[in-house]
Every structure is written in C-alpha cells, then in structure tokens.
Amino acid sequence: xxxxxxxxxxxxxxxxxxxxxxxxxxxxxxxxxxxxxxxxxxxxxxxxxxxxxxxxxxxxxxxxxxxxxxxxxxxxxxxxxxxxxxxxxxxxxxxxxxxxxxxxxxxxxxxxxxxxxxxxxxxxxxxxxxxxxxxxxxxxxxxxxxxxxxxxxxxxxxxxxxxxxxxxxxxxxxxxxxxxxxxxxxxxxxxxxxxxxxxxxxxxxxxxxxxxxxxxxxxxxxxxxxxxxxxxxxxxxxxxxxxxxxxxxxxxxxxxxxxxxxxxxxx
Amino acid sequence: xxxxxxxxxxxxxxxxxxxxxxxxxxxxxxxxxxxxxxxxxxxxxxxxxxxxxxxxxxxxxxxxxxxxxxxxxxxxxxxxxxxxxxxxxxxxxxxxxxxxxxxxxxxxxxxxxxxxxxxxxxxxxxxxxxxxxxxxxxxxxxxxxxxxxxxxxxxxxxxxxxxxxxxxxxxxxx
Numbered sequence: 552x553x554x555x556x557x558x559x560x561x562x563x564x565x566x567x568x569x570x571x572x573x574x575x576x577x578x579x580x581x582x583x584x585x586x587x588x589x590x591x592x593x594x595x596x597x598x599x600x601x602x603x604x605x606x607x608x609x610x611x612x613x614x615x616x617x618x619x620x621x622x623x624x625x626x627x628x629x630x631x632x633x634x635x636x637x638x639x640x641x642x643x644x645x646x647x648x649x650x651x652x653x654x655x656x657x658x659x660x661x662x663x664x665x666x667x668x669x670x671x672x673x674x675x676x677x678x679x680x681x682x683x684x685x686x687x688x689x690x691x692x693x694x695x696x697x698x699x700x701x702x703x704x705x706x707x708x709x710x711x712x713x714x715x716x717x718x719x720x721x722x723x724x725x726x727x728x729x730x731x732x733x734x735x736x737x738x739x740x741x742x743x744x745x746x747x748x749x750x751x752x753x754x755x756x757x758x759x760x761x762x763x764x765x766x767x768x769x770x771x772x773x774x775x776x777x778x779x780x781x782x783x784x785x786x787x788x789x790x791x792x793x794x795x796x797x798x799x800x801x802x803x804x805x806x807x808x809x810x811x812x813x814x815x816x817x818x
Numbered sequence: 819x820x821x822x823x824x825x826x827x828x829x830x831x832x833x834x835x836x837x838x839x840x841x842x843x844x845x846x847x848x849x850x851x852x853x854x855x856x857x858x859x860x861x862x863x864x865x866x867x868x869x870x871x872x873x874x875x876x877x878x879x880x881x882x883x884x885x886x887x888x889x890x891x892x893x894x895x896x897x898x899x900x901x902x903x904x905x906x907x908x909x910x911x912x913x914x915x916x917x918x919x920x921x922x923x924x925x926x927x928x929x930x931x932x933x934x935x936x937x938x939x940x941x942x943x944x945x946x947x948x949x950x951x952x953x954x955x956x957x958x959x960x961x962x963x964x965x966x967x968x969x970x971x972x973x974x975x976x977x978x979x980x981x982x983x984x985x986x987x988x989x990x991x992x
Contacts, residue, residue, distance in 0.1 A: 605991065609991050628829060631829050631833070632829075634833070635829070635832055635833065635836060638836040638839075638840060639836060639839075641840070641843065642836070642839045642840065642843050645842075645843035645844075645846055645847050646843070648846075648847070648850060649846060652850070656859075657853065657859035658859070661854065661857075664850050664853070664854055665854045667847075667850070668847055668850050668851040668854060671843070671847045672847070672851075675840075675844065678840075
C-alpha cells in the first residue's frame with residue numbers, strides 16, 4: 552500500500568517541475584519489478600540528447616520501420632529509391648564532367664560542359680522537388696494483409712510533439728484512402744534520461760492506426776479500459792489524480808497544524 | 819558517433835553519402851557554370867605576388883571576364899605563361915594587330931621596373947589574346963583570397979578541410 556502511494560506521488564511531482572516526466576514510474580505498482588524493467592530498457596537502446604528535437608525525431612523515425620517490419624509488414628522503398636537515383640545521377644554527371652575537364656582541358660570541353668551544367672541543375676531541381684513535394688516527410692511505405700499504408704512524420708520547430716499522418720486503404724476498398732492525423736509528445740516514449748522505450752510507442756501506433764492494430768492486436772490499448780486487457784497503457788492515468796491530491800492535502804494539513812502551534816506559542 | 823553510422827541500413831547510409839557527394843558536386847558545377855558563362859578556364863583567381871601594387875595586394879580575389887576580345891591598353895589581364903601553369907596578373911601597355919589580324923599584347927606589372935618580356939617563354943615576345951590570356955579583370959575583393967594562398971602553401975590543409983567537411987556532413991542528420 553505504501554509502495555503504491557510512493558509511486559504516484561513521485562510521478563505527479565516531477566510532472567509539475569519538468570515537461571519530461573520519468574516514464575518508468577507509472578509502469579507497475581510494484582517498485583521492485585519497476586527497477587528491473589528500467590534496467591532492461593537502459594541496456595537495449597542508445598541514449599539520445601533529450602532537448603535536441605532532431606535527435607528525438609530521427610530516433611523515432613528510425614524505430615518506426617523497425618517495428619513495422621518486425622510485424623512482417625512488407626516495406627516499399629520506392630520513394631527512397633527515386634531520391635537516390637536522381638541524386639546519384641546528378642553526381643555521376645558532375646563526375647564525368649570533372650574527368651573530361653581534367654584530362655582534356657577547358658577549351659576542348661567547353662561545349663559539353665555547358666550542357667552538363669544545365670543537365671546537372673535540372674536533375675538537382677528534380678531531386679529537390681522530389682524531396683520537398685512528393686516525399687513530404689514520408690517515413691514508411693508498405694502494405695499489410697492487402698492494406699496499403701503510408702506514414703508521414705513531421706515536427707514543428709522547438710515544440711517536442713511528434714506529428715504522424717497515416718494514410719491507408721482497406722482490403723475491401725483498395726482505391727479509397729483514409730487519413731488519420733496523430734500527435735503525441737515525445738515524452739510518451741522517451742524517458743527523462745533520453746532512452747527510447749519501444750513498448751509505449753508500439754502501443755500508440757497499434758491503437759491509433761487500424762492496419763497496424765490489426766497486424767499487432769496485442770499492442771492495442773484503449774484508455775477507457777475496454778479492449779484486450781492484457782497490456783496496460785504506458786502513461787500517467789488521469790483518473791488517479793484524486794487520490795494523489797487527497798494525499799497531498801493530508802500532508803500539507805499536518806504541516807500547517809504544527810506551524811500554527813508554534814506561532815501560538817510565540818504570541 | 820561512428821556507432822550511430824554503423825547502425826544505419828544500406829539505403830540510409832547511401833543517402834548520407836549522397837548528401838556529401840551533392841555538396842561537392844554542386845560546388846564543382848557552380849564553378850564550371852561560371853567558367854562557361856565567362857568563357858574563362860579559371861574565372862576567379864588570387865593575386866600571389868606584389869607586382870601590381872598599389873592596385874592589387876597579395877591575397878586579393880579577382881573576377882575575370884573573357885568575352886571582351888578587343889582588349890585595350892590599360893586593361894588588366896590575367897595570362898598563363900606558355901608551358902607553365904602560373905597565371906600572372908599585369909596591365910596591357912602595348913597592342914599590335916586586332917581587327918582582321920591576331921591581337922597581340924605586351925604587358926607590364928605596375929610595380930615592376932621592366933615589362934614582361936623576360937617572363938614570357940623563350941622566343942616569345944608578345945601575348946596572343948585568344949590563346950594565352952584567360953580573361954580581363956572586371957572586379958575584385960581584397961584579402962579574401964588569403965585562404966587559397968594558405969591552402970597552396972600548406973597542401974595538407976586541403977586534405978584536413980575536406981576531411982572535416984565530409985565527416986560533418988555524413989554524420990549529421992539535421
């Protein structure tokens with residue numbers, strides 16, 4: 552009973568002081584197993600600089616396809632392949648130009664160099680357009696059980712919230728695209744020390760994006776308490792706040808009482 | 819840092835290397851583009867000696883234009899001595915020909931006592947405008963070229979700079 556109280560107080564206190572709350576606290580009510588879980592997390596993933604938004608986003612973006620491919624979702628690399636093709640084609644054009652200019656001299660190659668420069672900047676323009684307009688932050692493209700899935704991520708400058716846009720089709724209507732826009736603060740799956748915790752991230756994805764939920768039903772969690780029941784949602788539950796506030800009131804009441812006695816004695 | 823690199827998958831590694839390659843190739847292509855527009859093999863040169871003082875000091879950056887083929891006396895030209903690869907920046911003091919015949923020039927550094935006849939190749943008395951001259955000076959920025967002088971006097975600096983640049987571009991993922 553005492554251990555349980557201790558856990559809850561700890562989580563609310565640090566939530567006040569800091570944007571980032573230690574995630575490990577709300578995992579379980581038993582302090583001993585909580586320590587074991589934290590130890591497990593620390594050995595598995597590398598540490599990330601917690602205030603660097605690009606580090607947070609890149610770690611999350613890297614973890615996403617890893618998780619999905621572990622669920623046997625077939626990943627489509629088209630967008631990356633086109634980008635690499637355009638980029639390396641431009642580099643090859645510049646390499647060939649360099650070679651001929653170096654060996655034959657400027658005067659002989661002037662005419663072809665002019666065309667090569669034009670071709671290079673056209674390719675570079677296409678490359679930039681591809682990244683900017685077509686890719687638009689795509690982190691995953693693939694299909695699972697006949698449902699196509701596209702995931703785009705972005706963050707806004709200096710705000711630690713991860714925005715994910717998921718577009719998917721259902722097997723019964725393969726040309727109808729549905730879109731889901733999600734956001735979650737990075738605190739949901741990063742500890743205060745900067746370790747990435749896979750479980751809450753996977754639960755978030757499985758619960759919010761239907762095709763992933765279907766591929767991984769074990770991770771689907773609903774806040775209300777319905778659903779699978781085998782996994783618990785990994786963040787601070789708003790429902791327990793009342794008990795914590797009662798405990799705080801008792802503690803401050805005791806303190807106020809003793810101070811009042813002292814002042815009476817002085818007067 | 820390097821462990822972060824090794825944990826990347828092949829496509830991601832290719833994308834990071836591509837970033838570095840694009841930096842280099844864009845710089846090179848911009849240079850070549852400028853070359854083609856000015857019609858000069860080396861459109862930006864650095865002054866290496868003090869022979870044009872007080873007009874140009876050592877370390878000044880000069881911009882060249884090679885499409886004005888009717889060079890006048892008093893223009894400052896950059897030319898390569900036949901057989902050597904050193905560009906020299908001097909002023910035109912005499913011209914012969916032009917129009918139908920080949921334009922030939924005699925140059926002299928402002929700070930030199932004698933004209934450039936001593937500097938030309940053996941048997942050469944004049945410069946051929948179309949063959950030897952790589953452009954006439956149309957603008958300059960003082961001091962900026964000192965970096966190039968340092969790089970040519972300490973060639974290991976070039977490798978160090980390139981290495982550092984490559985490392986930062988490949989390892990960062992901003």
